[in-house]
Amino acid sequence: MVRHKTAEIVEYEAQTIKEKVIADMTGLGTYKPEYDAVITIYSDLLAQYHDANKKFEESNYQYETMTAAGGTKKSAIVATLENLRKDILAYSDRLCLNPKSVETVTTESGKKKSALAEALSSLGG
Template identity: 40%
Template sequence: LVRIYAGMVRQYYEALKVWEEEGSPISTLSASNSTKKHPALDQIEKLRKDILSYSNQLMLNPKSQRDSETKQEEKASPFAQFMSQSGGGGSG
């Protein structure tokens, strides 16, 4: 998973560099003389979305770490679950 993430980041920066060297075109003409999104820009946007998805899975950003901590806090310990089910949660 880490190798895939690293490869995508590398592809992203290479595609971004090439796109900027071409003058950062937003659109291009299609075969039917209509305008469409430049293929390099489309590739950059897809890579950006994939990188974000993988960074969440790898917990590389603060939001994914916070979400993980919240999920862990929501899960009660097995002992706490046993105590609440058995009615042994009171004092005395």
């Protein structure tokens, strides 16, 4: 008998993921409370992905299903996983949670002073 997660468990996992995402973003210097709505969506997507991946595992990694015409097509769970991966990647880019996107971000703590700003600072002090 295959047991699937209840909505409450997926919601709990999404909240746990959200707390980790906020901690990661805080560590990177990219977190702002204004991003919480986007972080919630991202966390929900990750929880759904984990749930779908578990179902795919329970199906013995069934990649294809039979069509009514006797052919085969990609199983619904594989299509779901592919779509979730694309969405997760897009949100991780927006939240600067992958190596490629974090390289392009200047955080408050990581801002460098221009040569002119440094020269003016040295004169004032």
